[in-house]
Amino acid sequence: MSPTDSLRRSAAVAPATVEWRASCLLPTRWAQFEAHVFVEPATGKEHMALALGDVAGGGRLLARVHSECLTGDTLFSQRCDCGAQLETALRRIATAGRGLLLYLRQEGRGIGLMNKIRAYALQDRGADTVEANHALGFADDLRSYDIAAPMLRRFGVTALDLMTNNPRKVEALSALGFDVRRVPLTTGGTAFNAAYLATKASKLGHLLSEESDGGDST
Numbered sequence: 001m002s003p004t005d006s007l008r009r010s011a012a013v014a015p016a017t018v019e020w021r022a023s024c025l026l027p028t029r030w031a032q033f034e035a036h037v038f039v040e041p042a043t044g045k046e047h048m049a050l051a052l053g054d055v056a057g058g059g060r061l062l063a064r065v066h067s068e069c070l071t072g073d074t075l076f077s078q079r080c081d082c083g084a085q086l087e088t089a090l091r092r093i094a095t096a097g098r099g100l101l102l103y104l105r106q107e108g109r110g111i112g113l114m115n116k117i118r119a120y121a122l123q124d125r126g127a128d129t130v131e132a133n134h135a136l137g138f139a140d141d142l143r144s145y146d147i148a149a150p151m152l153r154r155f156g157v158t159a160l161d162l163m164t165n166n167p168r169k170v171e172a173l174s175a176l177g178f179d180v181r182r183v184p185l186t187t188g189g190t191a192f193n194a195a196y197l198a199t200k201a202s203k204l205g206h207l208l209s210e211e212s213d214g215g216d217s218t
């Protein structure tokens with residue numbers, strides 16, 4: 001192996017790093033969370049965590065690893081189910097009295113806001129969400145959950161009841177060493193996102209029934 005290959009190899013396996021920078025209390029409609037900001041030193045990208053209760057103690061933790069969707073999370077878009085999933089996850093954590101939400105800044109399944117809007121424009125002309133990404137030269141889904149690992153470890157979390165419909169997310173976090181059990185997070189469709197949800201199910205493997213994967217994943 002040449003030195004360059006060796007460097008590439010070590011870069012490929014280097015664990016994602018993120019540094020905690022600031023915390024405060026964050027009252028929301030559902031509970032008063034502790035908000036924590038983390039920064040990726042390499043890129044300056046900022047991520048957020050909302051924690052409630054004793055996240056490190058008490059066994060499996062109800063959690064959501066949510067990727068940013070500006071249009072859905074904050075601008076009330078009905079094209080996707082992101083805002084409804086975010087709200088449901090926070091409400092469930094508040095009801096449980098304990099849990100953690102990681103908010104990762106990887107907009108538009110990792111392609112960024114501008115490209116997501118370009119993909120929406122293609123969808124307005126008949127493409128589905130996967131075809132639109134491909135037409136723009138992107139893969140189906142560029143999200144990475146590596147950055148979640150150091151955030152979860154900082155909170156002392158090892159076992160998650162993860163609210164998601166995305167098996168790739170469960171696989172990614174399991175591969176990073178976490179004990180992950182999936183908790184379905186279906187929120188009901190709207191007139192505008194039915195086709196989008198159907199594509200996520202048929203082409204991206206999302207599980208949209210309310211059935212839990214059940215059992216103990218150990």
Ligand SMILES: [Zn+2]
Nearest residue numbers: 069072080082
């Ligand atoms: Zn969205």
